[in-house]
Amino acid sequence: MPGVSHDHAMGGTKMTHTPELPLEMRRNGFDPVEELAQVRDGEGVVRTQSPFGTTAYLICRYEDVREVLSDSDRFSAARTPFDEASELDEDERARMRAGLLPAFDPPEHTRLRRMLTPEFTVRRMRRLEPRITEIVQSALDDLEQAGKPADLLEHFALPVPSLVICELLGVPYSDRTEFQERSAHLLDTSSPERQAAARQEDRAYMAGLVARARKEPGEDMLGMLVREHGDDLTTDELIGIASLLLLAGHETTSNMLGLGTLALLRHPDQLAKIREEPALVEPAVEELLRWLSIVQALSSRTTTTDVEIAGHSIPADSLLILAPPAANRDPAFINDPDTLDVTRGAAGHLAFGHGVHHCLGAPLARMEMRIAFPALLERFPGLTLADPTEQADFKVFSAVYGLNSLRVTW
Template structure:
C-alpha cells in the first residue's frame, strides 16, 4: 500500500488560508529551508517584497539552471526534448525569443475579439448546469468546461479530447503521486501534443498552433512547438478552472460580497483581482537556482541553491496590503503576485481575467439563489496539487 506523503509547509492550507506556521515564517525570519515535492531542499521565500525581488531578477535567480521534475529519470536527449519550448524553464535571451512569438496572441485587443465566443461558451455551460438538475457539481458542469473549451478552441484541440487531457493534467500537478507516474503523464502529454503539432504542420488552421506554424515555422523546432502547446494547454485549463470553482466557493461563504458582484457590474473587475490575491491558487512556482550568493531578508543564500516563492504567503503579507486575511472585493488588490512577476509573469493573464469577468457575474445572475447543496459538507480541496482548488462543488439554486 502506497503511503500518502506529508504535505510540505508551502502547500499547507487551512481551507482558503495559508497555515499559521507559514505566516509566522513570513512575519518572522522571512525565509526558511524546506523539502520540495521533488526530493530536494530549497529556500522558501515568503514576503511579498522578497518574492517580487526573486521573480524580477533572472540573472541571479535562474529558471534555466533548475532541473524540471522527473528529469532525473530521463536520458539527456529526452530531457532536452521535454524542456524544449517550455518558457518557464528558460532565462532571457532564449525566454525572450520564445515569448515574443506568443505575445501578440495574448494582447488585450486579441482578447476582446474572443469575448463574444467566451460569452457563448459560458452561457452553454450554464445551460448544461441547469439541465443537470439540482444539486449539481459546479466544477464538472461549469468551472471545468468553460476554460478548457476556450483554450481548446484557441489551440485547435479537438473538444472530444477534453476529458483525456484533464485527467492527465491532474496527474501532472499531483505532488502526492510517485515520480514515475508523473513522468509517465509527461510522456503521454508530449506524445499527444506531438500529434497535434504534426497535424498543424501538415494543414495549419486559424488557431494559435496554425499561426505559429505559418508565421514562425522556420524559427521554432517541432519539439519547441510541442512544448509551447503543452504548456499553454495545461496552464490555460487548470488555473482558470480552479479559480472559477474555488472562487465560487469563496463567494458562497461570503454572501454579502457575492451579492455585490451579482448586482453591480462595476464590482466585477476589482473582485477578480481580490479573489486572485486572496485565493492564490498557484501554490508553487517553478524553483529558481541562484547563480551567485544572494541575500534575502537578511539571509545569505549560497550560489547553486534552489529558491522557491510562496505566493499564498506573499499575497497575504500585511506589509503589502492592509488586513490581508479579509476578502474585500472592493479594493482590487493591485500589485498581487497571483500571476507571478517579472519576465515570467503569466502570458495568459488577460485571457484568465476576461474569462472570470464574464463567468462569475453570468453564473450569479442566472442562478440568483445559488447555494451550497450541503453547507455543512467539508470542501474537497486539492491539497496536493500545485494548483489549489476543489475537486467537486455541489450546489443548488
C-alpha cells in the first residue's frame, strides 16, 4: 500500500486545461522513459514546472530521493505551494488535509501515525492471513466462473485488496463500485476539477461512515480508532484517515497484482522460477515492487532552507518532486536495474517510500501479494494473455501506474 501523493487533489483550482504528462509519469510500457533515465544518470536534478505553473525540481537519483525522504527538517511534507492555487480558504484547506498522514511533518505526523501503527504490524497482519487466503480463493473462483477469456483486473486484482481493506476498515463492500470509481478520479491527474469534486464526494461518504462509527463503534479499524482515540481525533481527522487508508489500501495493491501478472507473463523465464520454487514469491514481490514502481511521484516536499542536491543549489521554499521509477532503476542502487530478476529481492527499494513516511500498510500489501500470486499460478497453470499480440491497456494520467484491463485465458 505504497503512499499516494494527494496534495494536488485537494480543493478547487483555477486550472482548466488538460496538463502535459509530467516527465516522472511518462512510461515506455513497464519502463520509465529514456529521458528520465538520462536526467538521473546525468544532472540528477532537473528544473521543471508543477501542474500549477510554479517551478519545481525533479529528483531522480536513488540516494538523493532517499536523503530527501529521510530529513523532515529540511524537506517538509506539510508546506506546499499547491495551497496557493486553491480557491478554498485557509480553514477549509485545513479541514481537507486533516488526518492525511503524508501531508504532515513530525510531531503532528507522529501523533497520528502512532494511533495506527499497532494495527499494521507484521504480527497483526499474520492474523489476517487465513481470511486473506479465503478472499483470494473466492476471487479465483469468480475468475474461473467468468469463463475464458476474462478480465483479471475485474475478477481478481481489484476485488482481493478491495474486500480486504473494506473488512479491515469497516467499509461496506456493497459500496465498492462507488468508491472504486471515485478513487480512479482522485488519482487521475488529467482533470484537477474532477479530482476536487471526487475529494468532496469522498469526504461526504466517509463522514457518514465516521458518524456511524462514533455512534456504534464496531470491531473494525474505524471502531478501534473511535474507542481508543475518539477523544484525541477530530471528526475531520477520522474522515481523512479513513479516506487515505481506503484509497491506498485497494488502488495500489490491485495495480500491483494486475501489472505484476502482466510482467510475469511477459517474462516467462521469471514466472517459471516462481512456479518451480514457490518460496521465491517473497523476493519476487520485492523485485516487482522495485521494477514496476507504480507510485510514480511520491508526495512532494518543500525545502525549508537552502540545500544542495546532486551538486545543485536549491533555494528555500522550493518544491521538490521525487521520481521513484527513476530512483529504483538507478544503477548506483542495484546492478542491471532494468532487468526483472525475481531471485534478488531488491532490498532497500523505495516503492513504499522511506523514513517517517514509509508506507504504513506495507506489511498488508506484501502479504496480499505473497498469497495472491502463487494462488493464481497454482489455480491456472496455463495462465496466459488472451491475445499476446494485443497492446497492453496501460493507465496514463494516473498517480498510480497500472492497467485499465488485462484479458487472460488458461
